[in-house]
Protein backbone atom coordinates (compact mmCIF):
# COMPACT_ATOMS: atom_id res chain seq x y z
CA UNK A 230 0.00 0.00 0.00
CA UNK A 231 1.25 3.44 -0.79
CA UNK A 232 1.52 5.70 2.20
CA UNK A 233 0.35 9.16 1.55
CA UNK A 234 0.44 12.05 3.94
CA UNK A 235 1.60 9.97 6.84
CA UNK A 236 4.19 7.33 7.50
CA UNK A 237 2.85 4.04 8.73
CA UNK A 238 4.04 3.71 12.30
CA UNK A 239 6.84 1.20 12.41
CA UNK A 240 6.42 -1.18 15.28
CA UNK A 241 9.29 0.15 17.33
CA UNK A 242 8.76 3.77 16.51
CA UNK A 243 6.93 6.09 18.88
CA UNK A 244 3.57 7.22 17.58
CA UNK A 245 3.96 10.36 15.53
CA UNK A 246 1.60 13.32 15.36
CA UNK A 247 -0.64 13.94 12.39
CA UNK A 248 0.88 15.57 9.34
CA UNK A 249 -0.84 17.72 6.77
CA UNK A 250 -2.38 16.00 3.79
CA UNK A 251 -0.17 16.65 0.78
CA UNK A 252 -2.06 18.67 -1.81
CA UNK A 253 -0.45 16.71 -4.62
CA UNK A 254 -2.85 13.85 -3.93
CA UNK A 255 -5.91 16.04 -3.61
CA UNK A 256 -6.93 15.42 -7.18
CA UNK A 257 -6.75 11.65 -6.86
CA UNK A 258 -10.08 9.94 -6.80
CA UNK A 259 -10.96 6.63 -5.24
CA UNK A 260 -13.74 4.13 -5.69
CA UNK A 261 -14.01 3.70 -1.94
CA UNK A 262 -12.87 5.61 1.13
CA UNK A 263 -12.54 3.42 4.22
CA UNK A 264 -12.55 5.14 7.62
CA UNK A 265 -10.64 3.05 10.16
CA UNK A 266 -7.71 0.65 9.75
CA UNK A 267 -8.87 -1.85 12.38
CA UNK A 268 -10.29 -5.29 11.59
CA UNK A 269 -13.47 -3.90 10.02
CA UNK A 270 -11.69 -1.38 7.81
CA UNK A 271 -8.75 -3.58 6.86
CA UNK A 272 -10.91 -6.54 5.84
CA UNK A 273 -13.18 -4.28 3.78
CA UNK A 274 -10.22 -2.57 2.12
CA UNK A 275 -8.49 -5.85 1.35
CA UNK A 276 -11.61 -7.42 -0.20
CA UNK A 277 -12.52 -4.28 -2.15
CA UNK A 278 -9.01 -4.01 -3.60
CA UNK A 279 -8.06 -7.66 -4.06
CA UNK A 280 -11.43 -9.16 -4.94
CA UNK A 281 -13.35 -6.30 -6.57
CA UNK A 282 -10.39 -4.43 -8.05
CA UNK A 283 -11.47 -1.14 -6.46
CA UNK A 284 -9.15 1.75 -5.70
CA UNK A 285 -9.30 2.28 -1.96
CA UNK A 286 -8.16 5.01 0.41
CA UNK A 287 -7.94 3.96 4.07
CA UNK A 288 -8.01 6.83 6.58
CA UNK A 289 -7.33 6.42 10.30
CA UNK A 290 -7.01 9.12 12.92
CA UNK A 291 -4.45 7.04 14.80
CA UNK A 292 -0.95 6.81 13.37
CA UNK A 293 -0.72 3.01 13.53
CA UNK A 294 -2.81 0.50 11.62
CA UNK A 295 -4.63 -2.46 13.22
CA UNK A 296 -7.10 -0.44 15.34
CA UNK A 297 -7.34 -1.74 18.87
CA UNK A 298 -5.38 -4.84 17.89
CA UNK A 299 -2.20 -2.80 17.26
CA UNK A 300 0.89 -4.42 18.77
CA UNK A 301 4.49 -3.24 18.83
CA UNK A 302 7.85 -3.93 20.38
CA UNK A 303 8.30 -1.79 23.49
CA UNK A 304 11.59 -0.28 24.72
CA UNK A 305 12.57 -3.61 26.26
CA UNK A 306 11.99 -5.37 22.93
CA UNK A 307 8.89 -7.17 24.19
CA UNK A 308 5.86 -7.42 21.88
CA UNK A 309 3.00 -5.67 23.66
CA UNK A 310 -0.56 -4.73 22.74
CA UNK A 311 -0.81 -0.95 22.92
CA UNK A 312 -4.59 -0.79 23.29
CA UNK A 313 -5.21 -3.80 25.49
CA UNK A 314 -4.60 -7.55 25.22
CA UNK A 315 -6.11 -9.34 22.25
CA UNK A 316 -6.59 -13.11 22.23
CA UNK A 317 -7.79 -14.62 18.96
CA UNK A 318 -10.39 -17.38 19.10
CA UNK A 319 -13.17 -18.44 16.73
CA UNK A 320 -15.43 -21.28 15.72
CA UNK A 321 -15.59 -19.99 12.16
CA UNK A 322 -13.43 -21.87 9.65
CA UNK A 323 -14.19 -19.11 7.12
CA UNK A 324 -12.80 -16.38 9.36
CA UNK A 325 -9.78 -18.43 10.37
CA UNK A 326 -8.99 -19.41 6.76
CA UNK A 327 -9.38 -15.85 5.57
CA UNK A 328 -6.95 -14.43 8.17
CA UNK A 329 -4.57 -17.33 7.54
CA UNK A 330 -3.81 -15.77 4.15
CA UNK A 331 -2.02 -12.99 6.00
CA UNK A 332 -0.40 -14.71 8.94
CA UNK A 333 0.90 -17.92 10.37
CA UNK A 334 -0.29 -18.85 13.81
CA UNK A 335 1.10 -19.78 17.17
CA UNK A 336 -1.24 -22.19 18.95
CA UNK A 337 -2.31 -20.61 22.23
CA UNK A 338 -5.03 -21.55 24.70
CA UNK A 339 -5.93 -18.71 27.02
CA UNK A 340 -5.93 -19.25 30.79
CA UNK A 341 -7.01 -16.74 33.39
CA UNK A 342 -6.59 -16.71 37.16
CA UNK A 343 -8.59 -14.53 39.54
CA UNK A 344 -6.86 -13.05 42.55
CA UNK A 345 -9.08 -13.59 45.60
CA UNK A 346 -7.79 -12.88 49.12
CA UNK A 347 -4.24 -13.13 47.84
CA UNK A 348 -4.82 -16.53 46.23
CA UNK A 349 -5.02 -17.28 42.51
CA UNK A 350 -7.82 -19.50 41.24
CA UNK A 351 -9.18 -20.47 37.82
CA UNK A 352 -11.62 -18.17 36.05
CA UNK A 353 -14.17 -19.10 34.63
CA UNK A 354 -15.32 -20.74 37.85
CA UNK A 355 -14.68 -24.49 37.52
CA UNK A 356 -14.41 -27.43 39.89
CA UNK A 357 -10.86 -26.45 40.86
CA UNK A 358 -12.06 -22.95 41.76
CA UNK A 359 -14.74 -24.37 44.06
CA UNK A 360 -12.34 -26.78 45.73
CA UNK A 361 -9.73 -24.05 46.30
CA UNK A 362 -12.16 -21.41 47.51
CA UNK A 363 -14.13 -23.63 49.90
CA UNK A 364 -11.51 -26.26 50.78
CA UNK A 365 -13.68 -28.94 49.20
CA UNK A 366 -12.87 -32.20 47.46
CA UNK A 367 -15.49 -32.29 44.69
CA UNK A 368 -14.36 -35.11 42.40
CA UNK A 369 -16.92 -35.35 39.64
CA UNK A 370 -18.94 -33.06 37.44
CA UNK A 371 -22.10 -34.28 39.18
CA UNK A 372 -20.72 -33.35 42.60
CA UNK A 373 -19.74 -29.89 41.37
CA UNK A 374 -23.12 -29.43 39.67
CA UNK A 375 -24.91 -30.44 42.89
CA UNK A 376 -22.79 -27.99 44.88
CA UNK A 377 -23.59 -25.14 42.49
CA UNK A 378 -27.27 -26.08 42.43
CA UNK A 379 -27.38 -25.84 46.22
CA UNK A 380 -26.15 -22.24 46.01
CA UNK A 381 -27.85 -21.03 42.83
CA UNK A 382 -30.80 -18.70 43.34
CA UNK A 383 -33.56 -19.22 40.81
CA UNK A 384 -34.37 -16.05 38.85
CA UNK A 385 -37.69 -16.03 37.06
CA UNK A 386 -36.64 -14.02 34.01
CA UNK A 387 -32.91 -13.76 33.42
CA UNK A 388 -32.54 -10.19 32.19
CA UNK A 389 -29.44 -8.61 33.66
CA UNK A 390 -25.79 -9.46 34.11
CA UNK A 391 -26.50 -10.07 37.80
CA UNK A 392 -29.36 -12.51 37.03
CA UNK A 393 -27.17 -14.65 34.75
CA UNK A 394 -24.54 -15.29 37.39
CA UNK A 395 -26.72 -15.45 40.51
CA UNK A 396 -29.05 -17.97 38.85
CA UNK A 397 -26.08 -20.17 37.97
CA UNK A 398 -23.78 -20.00 41.01
CA UNK A 399 -25.55 -18.02 43.73
CA UNK A 400 -24.91 -14.68 45.36
CA UNK A 401 -21.66 -15.42 47.17
CA UNK A 402 -19.69 -16.55 44.11
CA UNK A 403 -21.31 -13.71 42.16
CA UNK A 404 -20.03 -11.17 44.67
CA UNK A 405 -16.58 -12.77 44.84
CA UNK A 406 -15.87 -13.02 41.12
CA UNK A 407 -18.29 -10.78 39.22
CA UNK A 408 -19.83 -7.91 41.08
CA UNK A 409 -16.71 -5.89 41.92
CA UNK A 410 -15.02 -6.57 38.58
CA UNK A 411 -18.11 -5.55 36.66
CA UNK A 412 -18.69 -2.40 38.71
CA UNK A 413 -15.11 -1.35 37.96
CA UNK A 414 -15.15 -2.34 34.31
CA UNK A 415 -18.47 -0.74 33.44
CA UNK A 416 -18.95 1.91 36.12
CA UNK A 417 -22.30 0.34 37.00
CA UNK A 418 -23.71 -2.61 38.87
CA UNK A 419 -24.24 -5.88 36.93
CA UNK A 420 -27.96 -5.48 37.65
CA UNK A 421 -27.93 -2.45 35.32
CA UNK A 422 -26.24 -4.26 32.42
CA UNK A 423 -27.71 -6.55 29.81
CA UNK A 424 -27.27 -10.27 30.55
CA UNK A 425 -25.07 -10.67 27.47
CA UNK A 426 -22.09 -9.08 29.26
CA UNK A 427 -21.42 -11.59 32.05
CA UNK A 428 -22.93 -14.38 29.92
CA UNK A 429 -19.65 -14.18 27.97
CA UNK A 430 -18.07 -16.04 30.90
CA UNK A 431 -19.36 -19.60 31.44
CA UNK A 432 -19.42 -21.70 34.64
CA UNK A 433 -17.89 -25.17 34.50
CA UNK A 434 -18.27 -28.29 36.58
CA UNK A 435 -15.21 -29.85 34.94
CA UNK A 436 -11.60 -28.90 35.63
CA UNK A 437 -11.18 -27.39 32.14
CA UNK A 438 -9.45 -24.10 32.93
CA UNK A 439 -9.33 -22.65 29.41
CA UNK A 440 -11.02 -19.28 29.02
CA UNK A 441 -12.35 -20.21 25.58
CA UNK A 442 -13.44 -23.53 24.09
CA UNK A 443 -13.49 -22.39 20.43
CA UNK A 444 -12.23 -24.69 17.67
CA UNK A 445 -9.52 -22.26 16.61
CA UNK A 446 -7.41 -20.63 19.30
CA UNK A 447 -4.14 -19.07 18.19
CA UNK A 448 -2.13 -15.86 18.08
CA UNK A 449 -0.75 -14.35 14.84
CA UNK A 450 2.81 -15.67 14.80
CA UNK A 451 4.43 -12.30 14.08
CA UNK A 452 1.79 -10.23 15.80
CA UNK A 453 -1.37 -8.43 14.71
CA UNK A 454 0.31 -5.41 13.15
CA UNK A 455 2.35 -7.59 10.80
CA UNK A 456 -0.85 -9.37 9.75
CA UNK A 457 -2.53 -6.03 9.03
CA UNK A 458 0.50 -4.83 7.05
CA UNK A 459 0.07 -7.83 4.76
CA UNK A 460 -3.68 -7.26 4.42
CA UNK A 461 -3.20 -3.65 3.43
CA UNK A 462 -0.18 -4.22 1.22
CA UNK A 463 -1.94 -3.96 -2.13
CA UNK A 464 -1.23 -1.65 -5.06
CA UNK A 465 -4.85 -0.45 -5.03
CA UNK A 466 -4.79 0.55 -1.36
CA UNK A 467 -3.47 3.92 -0.16
CA UNK A 468 -3.15 4.72 3.53
CA UNK A 469 -3.65 8.05 5.20
CA UNK A 470 -2.75 7.66 8.87
CA UNK A 471 -2.94 10.11 11.76
CA UNK A 472 -5.72 11.95 9.93
CA UNK A 473 -9.35 12.31 10.96
CA UNK A 474 -12.12 11.57 8.47
CA UNK A 475 -13.56 15.03 9.10
CA UNK A 476 -10.38 16.62 7.72
CA UNK A 477 -10.41 14.70 4.45
CA UNK A 478 -13.94 13.59 3.68
CA UNK A 479 -14.27 16.23 0.95
CA UNK A 480 -10.62 16.22 -0.11
CA UNK A 481 -10.72 12.86 -1.86
CA UNK A 482 -13.57 12.10 -4.20
CA UNK A 483 -15.04 8.62 -3.72
CA UNK A 484 -18.13 6.74 -4.86
CA UNK A 485 -18.60 4.70 -1.72
CA UNK A 486 -17.69 5.14 1.93
CA UNK A 487 -17.00 2.42 4.51
CA UNK A 488 -17.27 3.87 7.99
CA UNK A 489 -15.96 1.91 11.00
CA UNK A 490 -15.86 4.70 13.61
CA UNK A 491 -18.60 5.49 16.15
CA UNK A 492 -21.96 5.70 14.36
CA UNK A 493 -23.23 8.57 16.54
CA UNK A 494 -20.16 10.60 15.60
CA UNK A 495 -20.85 10.05 11.90
CA UNK A 496 -24.30 11.57 12.31
CA UNK A 497 -23.03 14.51 14.36
CA UNK A 498 -24.55 13.08 17.57
CA UNK A 499 -27.90 14.33 16.31
CA UNK A 500 -29.89 12.11 18.69
CA UNK A 501 -27.38 12.52 21.52
CA UNK A 502 -24.21 10.60 22.40
CA UNK A 503 -24.13 6.82 22.48
CA UNK A 504 -22.35 5.70 25.67
CA UNK A 505 -18.97 3.97 25.40
CA UNK A 506 -16.66 2.74 28.14
CA UNK A 507 -12.98 3.63 28.01
CA UNK A 508 -9.79 2.31 29.54
CA UNK A 509 -6.44 3.66 30.62
CA UNK A 510 -3.52 1.31 30.09
CA UNK A 511 -0.40 1.31 32.28
CA UNK A 512 2.36 -0.54 30.41
CA UNK A 513 5.28 -1.62 32.59
CA UNK A 514 8.45 -3.64 32.16
CA UNK A 515 10.03 -5.64 34.96
CA UNK A 516 13.63 -6.88 35.11
CA UNK A 517 12.60 -10.47 35.60
CA UNK A 518 11.69 -13.28 33.23
CA UNK A 519 8.15 -13.81 34.45
CA UNK A 520 5.71 -11.63 36.36
CA UNK A 521 2.71 -13.95 36.84
CA UNK A 522 1.93 -17.61 36.07
CA UNK A 523 -0.57 -17.00 33.24
CA UNK A 524 -1.35 -14.29 30.66
CA UNK A 525 -4.24 -12.72 32.61
CA UNK A 526 -4.69 -12.26 36.32
CA UNK A 527 -8.09 -10.71 37.07
CA UNK A 528 -8.67 -8.59 40.16
CA UNK A 529 -12.36 -8.85 41.04
CA UNK A 530 -12.06 -6.90 44.32
CA UNK A 531 -13.62 -3.48 43.92
CA UNK A 532 -10.98 -1.79 46.11
CA UNK A 533 -8.19 -2.70 43.64
CA UNK A 534 -8.40 -0.02 40.95
CA UNK A 535 -7.29 -2.17 37.99
CA UNK A 536 -9.41 -4.99 36.57
CA UNK A 537 -6.68 -7.20 35.14
CA UNK A 538 -2.98 -7.53 34.48
CA UNK A 539 -1.71 -9.03 31.23
CA UNK A 540 1.74 -10.54 30.76
CA UNK A 541 2.37 -10.73 27.02
CA UNK A 542 5.10 -13.36 26.90
CA UNK A 543 2.50 -16.02 27.71
CA UNK A 544 0.55 -15.00 24.60
CA UNK A 545 3.43 -14.64 22.21
CA UNK A 546 5.86 -17.26 23.49
CA UNK A 547 8.58 -14.63 23.31
CA UNK A 548 11.69 -15.32 25.36
CA UNK A 549 13.50 -12.36 26.88
CA UNK A 550 15.28 -11.50 30.14
CA UNK A 551 12.68 -8.81 30.90
CA UNK A 552 8.91 -9.01 30.85
CA UNK A 553 6.24 -6.44 30.01
CA UNK A 554 2.77 -6.24 31.49
CA UNK A 555 -0.29 -4.00 31.20
CA UNK A 556 -2.60 -2.88 33.99
CA UNK A 557 -6.11 -1.90 32.85
CA UNK A 558 -7.97 0.94 34.56
CA UNK A 559 -11.53 1.41 33.34
CA UNK A 560 -12.58 4.97 32.73
CA UNK A 561 -15.53 7.05 31.58
CA UNK A 562 -13.30 9.39 29.57
CA UNK A 563 -11.09 8.53 26.61
CA UNK A 564 -11.21 6.55 23.38
CA UNK A 565 -14.40 4.52 22.90
CA UNK A 566 -13.28 0.94 23.63
CA UNK A 567 -16.47 -0.82 24.69
CA UNK A 568 -20.07 -0.30 23.70
CA UNK A 569 -22.28 -0.58 26.79
CA UNK A 570 -24.96 -3.27 26.37
CA UNK A 571 -28.16 -1.90 27.92
CA UNK A 572 -31.69 -1.72 26.51
CA UNK A 573 -31.77 2.08 26.44
CA UNK A 574 -28.44 2.28 24.58
CA UNK A 575 -29.65 -0.29 22.06
CA UNK A 576 -32.79 1.80 21.52
CA UNK A 577 -30.70 4.89 20.83
CA UNK A 578 -28.45 2.89 18.50
CA UNK A 579 -31.52 1.70 16.57
CA UNK A 580 -32.37 5.33 15.78
CA UNK A 581 -28.90 5.85 14.36
CA UNK A 582 -29.11 2.52 12.54
CA UNK A 583 -32.26 3.75 10.78
CA UNK A 584 -30.28 6.74 9.51
CA UNK A 585 -27.46 4.42 8.45
CA UNK A 586 -29.79 2.16 6.47
CA UNK A 587 -30.95 5.18 4.47
CA UNK A 588 -27.36 5.95 3.36
CA UNK A 589 -27.04 3.80 0.28
CA UNK A 590 -23.48 4.80 -0.50
CA UNK A 591 -22.13 4.26 3.00
CA UNK A 592 -21.46 0.88 4.67
CA UNK A 593 -21.27 0.85 8.47
CA UNK A 594 -19.07 -1.98 9.72
CA UNK A 595 -17.36 -2.95 12.99
CA UNK A 596 -17.71 -2.63 16.71
CA UNK A 597 -18.26 1.10 16.90
CA UNK A 598 -20.26 1.61 13.70
CA UNK A 599 -22.78 -1.14 14.54
CA UNK A 600 -22.60 -0.59 18.32
CA UNK A 601 -21.95 -4.24 19.13
CA UNK A 602 -19.76 -5.87 21.79
CA UNK A 603 -18.04 -7.94 19.11
CA UNK A 604 -14.85 -9.96 19.33
CA UNK A 605 -12.29 -9.73 16.53
CA UNK A 606 -13.55 -12.81 14.71
CA UNK A 607 -17.12 -11.50 14.76
CA UNK A 608 -15.97 -8.22 13.24
CA UNK A 609 -14.07 -10.10 10.52
CA UNK A 610 -17.16 -12.21 9.81
CA UNK A 611 -19.35 -9.12 9.72
CA UNK A 612 -16.96 -7.34 7.33
CA UNK A 613 -16.72 -10.34 4.99
CA UNK A 614 -20.53 -10.58 4.89
CA UNK A 615 -20.88 -6.82 4.31
CA UNK A 616 -18.40 -7.00 1.46
CA UNK A 617 -20.23 -9.93 -0.17
CA UNK A 618 -23.54 -8.05 -0.02
CA UNK A 619 -21.97 -4.91 -1.46
CA UNK A 620 -20.24 -6.79 -4.27
CA UNK A 621 -23.48 -8.58 -5.12
CA UNK A 622 -25.35 -5.28 -5.21
CA UNK A 623 -22.76 -3.72 -7.50
CA UNK A 624 -22.86 -6.76 -9.76
CA UNK A 625 -26.65 -6.53 -9.87
CA UNK A 626 -26.59 -2.77 -10.59
CA UNK A 627 -24.03 -3.28 -13.36
CA UNK A 628 -26.18 -5.96 -14.95
CA UNK A 629 -29.45 -4.03 -14.62
Ligand code: FAD
Nearest residue numbers: 265267268269290296297313315316474490595596604605
Ligand atom coordinates in the same frame (compact mmCIF):
# COMPACT_ATOMS: atom_id res chain seq x y z
P1 FAD B 1 -11.32 -0.61 15.99
O1 FAD B 1 -10.29 -1.65 16.18
O2 FAD B 1 -11.76 0.21 17.11
O3 FAD B 1 -10.97 0.23 14.71
C1 FAD B 1 -11.65 1.42 14.38
C2 FAD B 1 -10.63 2.37 13.82
O4 FAD B 1 -11.30 3.50 13.28
C3 FAD B 1 -9.67 2.91 14.88
O5 FAD B 1 -8.35 2.65 14.50
C4 FAD B 1 -10.00 4.40 14.95
O6 FAD B 1 -8.84 5.19 15.16
C5 FAD B 1 -10.57 4.65 13.57
N1 FAD B 1 -11.49 5.78 13.53
C6 FAD B 1 -12.64 5.93 14.23
N2 FAD B 1 -13.23 7.10 13.92
C7 FAD B 1 -12.44 7.71 13.00
C8 FAD B 1 -12.51 8.94 12.31
N3 FAD B 1 -13.53 9.80 12.49
N4 FAD B 1 -11.50 9.25 11.44
C9 FAD B 1 -10.47 8.41 11.26
N5 FAD B 1 -10.36 7.22 11.89
C10 FAD B 1 -11.34 6.88 12.76
N6 FAD B 1 -11.52 -9.23 20.73
C11 FAD B 1 -11.16 -10.53 20.71
O7 FAD B 1 -11.57 -11.26 19.81
N7 FAD B 1 -10.31 -11.04 21.66
C12 FAD B 1 -9.79 -10.27 22.66
O8 FAD B 1 -9.04 -10.76 23.51
C13 FAD B 1 -10.17 -8.90 22.70
N8 FAD B 1 -9.66 -8.10 23.67
C14 FAD B 1 -10.01 -6.78 23.69
C15 FAD B 1 -9.48 -5.98 24.68
C16 FAD B 1 -9.80 -4.63 24.73
C17 FAD B 1 -9.23 -3.77 25.82
C18 FAD B 1 -10.70 -4.09 23.76
C19 FAD B 1 -11.07 -2.63 23.82
C20 FAD B 1 -11.23 -4.90 22.78
C21 FAD B 1 -10.90 -6.25 22.73
N9 FAD B 1 -11.40 -7.08 21.72
C22 FAD B 1 -11.04 -8.41 21.71
C23 FAD B 1 -12.32 -6.58 20.69
C24 FAD B 1 -11.56 -6.13 19.45
O9 FAD B 1 -10.71 -5.05 19.80
C25 FAD B 1 -12.56 -5.66 18.39
O10 FAD B 1 -13.48 -6.69 18.08
C26 FAD B 1 -11.93 -5.23 17.09
O11 FAD B 1 -10.67 -4.63 17.25
C27 FAD B 1 -12.87 -4.25 16.44
O12 FAD B 1 -12.38 -3.83 15.19
P2 FAD B 1 -13.05 -2.55 14.51
O13 FAD B 1 -12.34 -2.38 13.23
O14 FAD B 1 -14.50 -2.68 14.53
O15 FAD B 1 -12.74 -1.35 15.52
Ligand code: UDP
Nearest residue numbers: 352406407408410411414426427429430527
Ligand atom coordinates in the same frame (compact mmCIF):
# COMPACT_ATOMS: atom_id res chain seq x y z
N1 UDP C 1 -16.26 -10.55 34.36
C1 UDP C 1 -16.17 -10.51 35.74
N2 UDP C 1 -15.10 -11.07 36.34
C2 UDP C 1 -14.09 -11.65 35.65
C3 UDP C 1 -14.18 -11.70 34.25
C4 UDP C 1 -15.28 -11.12 33.63
O1 UDP C 1 -17.04 -9.94 36.40
O2 UDP C 1 -13.13 -12.15 36.26
C5 UDP C 1 -17.43 -9.91 33.72
C6 UDP C 1 -17.20 -8.42 33.47
O3 UDP C 1 -18.43 -7.75 33.54
C7 UDP C 1 -16.65 -8.42 32.08
C8 UDP C 1 -17.54 -9.48 31.43
O4 UDP C 1 -17.68 -10.48 32.45
O5 UDP C 1 -16.78 -7.17 31.47
C9 UDP C 1 -17.00 -10.10 30.17
O6 UDP C 1 -15.71 -10.62 30.42
P1 UDP C 1 -14.63 -10.76 29.25
O7 UDP C 1 -13.44 -11.42 29.83
O8 UDP C 1 -15.28 -11.38 28.08
O9 UDP C 1 -14.32 -9.21 28.95
P2 UDP C 1 -13.40 -8.51 27.84
O10 UDP C 1 -12.25 -9.42 27.57
O11 UDP C 1 -14.27 -8.28 26.66
O12 UDP C 1 -12.98 -7.24 28.49
